[in-house]
Amino acid sequence: MPTNPPRPYILLVDDEPNNLFLLEELLAGEGYRTYAAKSGIEALAAVECELPDIILLDVMMPGMNGFEVCRHLRENDEYNAIPVIFLTALDDEESRLTGIEMMSDDYLTKPIRSELLLLKVRNILKLQKMRQQSFQKKLQKQIDTAWNVSESLTEKFRLFVPDQFLQRIAPDGLDSIQVGNAREEELTILFCDIREFTTIAENQDPKQTFAWLNGFFEHMNEAIDRHHGFIDKFLGDAIMAVFDRTDHHGEDAIFAALMMEENLQLLNDTYQDALITKPIRMGVGIHTGLAVIGTVGASSRMDSTVIGDVVNTASRLEELTKTYGCNIIVSGQTRAHLTSELPVQWHLLDQLKPRGKQQIIDLYEVTATAKKSLSHNWQAVETLSVL
Structure with a gap:
């Protein structure tokens, strides 16, 4: 709605x-x-x-x-x-x-x-x-010139802390970053995890695992970035991604997940036999709700993060893909947030309370309506939904 x-x-x-x-x-x-x-x-x-x-x-x-x-x-x-x-x-x-x-x-x-x-x-x-827009331009300029470092080093810094985080945790420039800088907003969280990663890794040389795992992350990040999301954390073989585009973060996350599936097939075709003996599989959980984006830690060591029930629920939905034998599970809350019809099929899997939760959640399996590559069409659908 x-x-x-x-x-x-x-x-x-x-x-x-x-x-x-x-x-x-x-x-x-x-x-x-x-x-x-x-x-x-x-x-x-x-x-x-x-x-x-x-x-x-x-x-x-x-x-x-x-x-x-x-x-x-x-x-x-x-x-x-x-x-x-x-x-x-x-x-x-x-x-x-x-x-x-x-x-x-x-x-x-x-x-x-x-x-x-x-x-x-x-x-x-x-x-x-108007002041906020002016401040955002000023913040961008401060980010580019902070600490009097070279442009290349500034770009490297952004690889560790995405711009989407800096806009929230550095309200007055990089020098203003401190523990506790935070803002609450509605987001869609996507969790992705590789199936049987331990089994695959224990039969490989660590350098081989490192090579294909970074290839996996590169392919997944492409899909997430293309659909206006950003990766909050790499958690071993898992990814936590955040989608925050106003009124469209639910669609963005679903489009990204479908493209991630497509990119995974390309990855399997690339590394089959060379670095992996059987296709890599993954599960994806998507949920929408309120979260706090900010900094946590100590004065001498801090990190940017997203905290809230929406994060825990998205993680649990990803775990449930193993139970229901599917690739992508989307919550009813995310579906209710959508502002347009998507080229996907919805299959209601169950209505249950995830472990540790009180509220019943509708669980939907989401699949693309066509088997061929849809990634080139999603951007057009997405653009229409904005107009």
Whole structure:
């Protein structure tokens, strides 16, 4: 089913329930997501739970007034860039000056004109988007020039940490990378594992295994990269890949898996008899859900990674390909996320709770509708789904 882009989240802070109700109704009508806080303390707690895109903040409140709330935000490195619009009955010059001192983005006096408020909100969100695009260009430039290293060394660095990770874990350039830099978002995870790898490897010279295994990874990476994914980790003979293209990561992962099957056949044809005595087989598990992308480890040794139930579930689906005797298992969550019909056949294998899980998951075997090479056609199908 098609999914809408994330709605901007606006935190409303006012001790008057009627004011909160009117603001919620007004902003909901424009498609914004809101949360109503009735005090300054409640507002700060809400910010800790989820960063809002904008805060609409009353000034005169019992306990902690709006100016104090704004001061706390501006003194916190994590929250100081959140746009704040004061909505207040205070119309004197001293109060306005205080609002400016608090580095608010605007100061509107009650009664508030609905048209003016909505225009202010739209403009701030638009400006945020423009700044983010400008920041991404700046980040790319910083990545290219960081540490004053040569261009070739910078390219080598990207081989270890993909650009997709750097955009998330290095918000202010490479020097800003630290343990705990993270962001939650919806992703599709693909796990791939070679069948009977231990049996194959124990009957070979390690150099032979190394040669065909790197050939396997090269062929799989080609399919993943071509369909807008990136490899998070090589886990021995397994691969964990991430697909994050907005609204299309489910399709991307399935297209990649089908091309991986095709590339595996090419690999088997290349290495048959030379390095392997029987065809290499693999299993693929695909699942969609929320995950956190960021850095983990210690201050002296860290790694970029993806953490979340979606990762564990995708891994378990890959393991289940052995049980059901198939090559690709896709979860019902991934199928529900698709925005277009795909040139594939769906076969419902089962409905079960994977080990350690509470939620029942639909398991689908996915195969291409044609036996001939489809990889040249998938890009056309994919392009149509975007239009």
